[in-house]
Amino acid sequence: MDYHLETRKPVLGQAGTLAVGTEGGVRGSAWFLLQISPNSRLSQEVVLDVGCPYVRFHTEVHWHEDHKFLKVEFPARVRSPQATYEVQFGHLQRPTHQNTSWDWARFEVWAHRWMDLSEHGFGLALLNDCKYGASVRGSVLSLSLLRAPKAPDATADMGRHEFTYALMPHKGSFQDAGVIQAAYSLNFPLLVLPTPGQVPMATWSAFSVSSPAVVLETVKQAESTPQGRTLVLRLYEAHGSHVDCWLRTSLPVQEAVLCDLLERRDPAGHLPFRDARLKLTFSPFQVQSLLVVLQAPLN
Structure with a gap:
């Protein structure tokens, strides 16, 4: 077992101010301050929004420790021999027990946006916006927040930190409950920007996909034509299933073709584009990249 888990103990610092942050309406929140040690303190706002499937923990830490490891744990009334962790373009499973020496050695797992x-x-899903060390032991979900090593960098993680994690209880599987979409929502919240004049009430989306199993991960300009009319779209299958889906767009498309990660055209990858949509077929965790050429603007 790793040393930091053998010597773990709960933070028993003196709780400070406890106050209601936002009351009523579409958002409710509570705020508190916790003195971790004489040198470090933590403040946290627990936020629940109307219609949001998760509870957010917006956290600020002033961290000045030596050889310490700060984690947060959530005991859950859930029993399963496997936990699921997101990796790039997919997810993997790891045991929640220590039946073998291999299980014992894997005391922590990387997790991108959710576990x-x-x-x-x-x-129960645990989402985060920037903390990637996670583990589940029995029915306890744990997320590593801050460390205080002194080699090779004696100042690693020292100072002020601000981050957010969230708890999302759900019915059914994480695929059916929309955990992946919720994690994206936490990491990329909608931005509200002022616009001059009146804003049309009609909704508009540049691209959309018909299946929740397919994630449109990237939309960028092609490297070969940075100022041109060619876009690169990168999509992947996130549920671990075979799926057909429609990619729809509101943009005037002239041509769509599959390409590799270096944005080189697939000679046999031309995609028929009709009625502002094209059909894509994915195998489990497959990544597909597309070159989308837009029509030239009318003079």
């Missing part, structure tokens, strides 16, 4: 512990019909 999930589910049994039949119910589960």
Whole structure:
């Protein structure tokens, strides 16, 4: 077992101010201050929004420790031999027990935006916006927040930190409950910007996909034509399934063709584009890249 887990103990610092941050309406929140040690303190706002499937923990830490490791744990009433962790363009599963020496050695797992512990019909997901060390032991979900090593960098993680994690209980599997979409929402919240004049009431989207199993991860200009009319779209299958989906767009498309990660055209990858949409077929965790050439503007 790793040394930091053998010597773990709960933070028993003196709780400071506890106050209601936002009351009523579409958002409710509570705020508190916790003195971790004489040198370090933590403040946290717990936020619940109307219509939001998760509870957010917006956290600020002033961290000045030596050889310490700060984690947060959530005991859950969920029993499963496997937990699921997001990796780039997919997810993987790791055991929640230590039956073998291999299980014992894997005391922590990388997790990009979410981890999930589910049994039949119910589960609990832990989302985050910048913390990537996670683990589940039994029914306890744990997320590593800050470290204080002194080699090779004696100042690693020292100072002020601001981050957010969230708890999302859900029915069914994490795929059916929309955990992946919720994690994207936490990491990329909608921005509200002022616009001059009146704003049309009609909704508009440059691109959309018909299946929740397919994620449109990237929309960028092609490297070969940085000022041109060619876009690169990168999509992947996130549920671990075979799926057909429609990619729709509101942009005037002249041509769509599959390409590799270096944005080189696939000679046999031309995609028929009709009625502002094209059909894509994915195998589990497959990544597909497309070159989309827009029509030239009318003079």
